[in-house]
Amino acid sequence: MERRTIGAAALEVGAIGLGCMPMSWAYTGSRQRGEESVRTVHAALDRGSTLLDTADMYGPFTNELLLGRVLKERRADAFVSTKCGLLVGEQHVVANGRPGYVKRACDASLRRLQTDTIDLYQLHRADPEVPVEETWGAMAELVGAGKVRALGLCAVGARATRRGGAGLHAGTLRQLERVQQVFPVSAVEAELSVWSPEALGELLPWCESRGVGFLAAMPLGNGFLTGTLTPGQGFEPDDLRARHPRFTAEMMAANQSIVAGLRRIAARHGDEVTPAQVALAWVLGRGRHVVPVPGAKRERWAVENAGAAELRLTERDLAEIASLPRARGSWD
Numbered sequence: 001m002e003r004r005t006i007g008a009a010a011l012e013v014g015a016i017g018l019g020c021m022p023m024s025w026a027y028t029g030s031r032q033r034g035e036e037s038v039r040t041v042h043a044a045l046d047r048g049s050t051l052l053d054t055a056d057m058y059g060p061f062t063n064e065l066l067l068g069r070v071l072k073e074r075r076a077d078a079f080v081s082t083k084c085g086l087l088v089g090e091q092h093v094v095a096n097g098r099p100g101y102v103k104r105a106c107d108a109s110l111r112r113l114q115t116d117t118i119d120l121y122q123l124h125r126a127d128p129e130v131p132v133e134e135t136w137g138a139m140a141e142l143v144g145a146g147k148v149r150a151l152g153l154c155a156v157g158a159r160a161t162r163r164g165g166a167g168l169h170a171g172t173l174r175q176l177e178r179v180q181q182v183f184p185v186s187a188v189e190a191e192l193s194v195w196s197p198e199a200l201g202e203l204l205p206w207c208e209s210r211g212v213g214f215l216a217a218m219p220l221g222n223g224f225l226t227g228t229l230t231p232g233q234g235f236e237p238d239d240l241r242a243r244h245p246r247f248t249a250e251m252m253a254a255n256q257s258i259v260a261g262l263r264r265i266a267a268r269h270g271d272e273v274t275p276a277q278v279a280l281a282w283v284l285g286r287g288r289h290v291v292p293v294p295g296a297k298r299e300r301w302a303v304e305n306a307g308a309a310e311l312r313l314t315e316r317d318l319a320e321i322a323s324l325p326r327a328r329g330s331w332d
C-alpha cells in the first residue's frame with residue numbers, strides 16, 4: 001500500500017488506516033465480535049493499513065485491550081493512535097484535561113495496549129474547565145518522557161458548534177493555534193466524507209499549510225456510503241445511528257441518490273469495485289496529508305477498504321461526486 005508521511009514528526013503510515021471503534025463501541029453488535037475483530041486488525045496490517053485508531057473511551061477501555069492482543073505480537077507492523085481526555089459517565093461523556101489525569105491516562109493506555117510507546121496521542125476533547133495549553137503541555141511532557149511520539153487533536157466533537165451554521169471548525173482552529181504555541185500538532189482527526197465535506201473549507205487547508213496530517217474519521221458516513229444499509233432497517237439503542245438525524249428511515253431514503261452515484265462510479269471501474277472503495281478513494285484524493293480511518297470490525301471490510309488505496313478516480317468520477325445532492329438530515 002502507498003505510504004503517507006504526516007506532521008512535524010514525519011510519521012509514516014499506510015495511506016488507509018483502520019478505525020477500531022466499531023469493534024467495541026457505538027455500533028450494533030460491537031461487543032459480540034471480539035475474535036473476528038482481532039482477525040480484522042491482522043488482516044488490515046497484512047495489507048499495509050498500519051494506522052490503528054482507537055481511544056481509551058471506546059468500550060470504555062476494551063478497544064485498547066483488544067488492540068493490545070495484536071500489538072503484543074505485531075508492534076513493529078503497526079502505528080498506534082489513541083486518545084485521552086474523555087470519560088464515560090452515567091448519562092454522557094465528560095471531558096477531563098487536568099495534567100495529572102492525562103499522565104495517568106497515558107500510563108493506563110500503554111498498559112492496555114501492551115506497548116512502551118504510543119505513536120500518536122490525541123486530545124479527544126478539550127476540557128472547558130482547564131486551559132487547553134495546560135492539557136497540551138502535559139501531553140508534550142509525555143513526548144519528552146518517550147511514552148508518546150507525537151501529538152494530535154481530535155475535532156469530531158465539533159458537531160456541537162454546527163448549530164450556528166457556518167464556522168463548524170472555528171473553535172477547533174482557535175484551539176489549534178493555541179496548542180501550536182506549546183508543542184507542534186502532528187495530526188488533526190475530524191469527520192470527512194462524500195456526504196460530510198465541511199472540513200474541506202478551513203480545517204484541511206489549515207493542516208496542509210502547516211504540514212499537519214489529517215485523519216479522516218467516518219469516511220464511510222457511518223456505513224451509509226457503502227450501500228449496505230437499508231432505509232428503515234432500525235438500529236439498536238446503543239448504536240450511534242439510532243439518534244443520528246441522517247439515519248431516520250426518511251433521511252436514509254432521501255439520501256439514497258448519493259449511494260446510487262457512488263455505485264455508478266464503482267461499476268465503471270469493474271465488477272469488484274464497491275461504493276465504499278469509491279468513497280475512500282475520494283477522501284484519499286483530498287490531499288497527500290489525508291489518511292482515512294474507516295471503521296470496521298469485519299475482516300472482509302478491512303480487506304475491501306485497504307483495496308481502495310489502488311483505486312484512481314477520474315476527472316469524470318470527481319465531477320460526478322461534486323454534483324451529487326447535499327446530504328439531508330442535520331443536527332440542527
Ligand SMILES: NC(=O)c1ccc[n+]([C@@H]2O[C@H](COP(=O)([O-])OP(=O)(O)OC[C@H]3O[C@@H](n4cnc5c(N)ncnc54)[C@H](OP(=O)(O)O)[C@@H]3O)[C@@H](O)[C@H]2O)c1
Nearest residue numbers: 019021022217218220221222223226294295296297298301
Ligand atoms: N464516529 C465517531 O463519532 C468517531 C469519533 C472520533 C473518531 N472516530 C474514528 O473514526 C473511525 C471511523 O469512523 P466510524 O467507524 O464511526 O465510521 P465509518 O468508518 O464511516 O463507518 C463504519 C461503519 O461502516 C461499516 N463498514 C466499514 N467498511 C465497510 C465496507 N467496506 N462495506 C460495508 N460496510 C462497511 C462498519 O461495519 P462493521 O462495524 O460491521 O464492520 C461500520 O458500521 C472510528 O472507527 C474511530 O476510530 C469516530
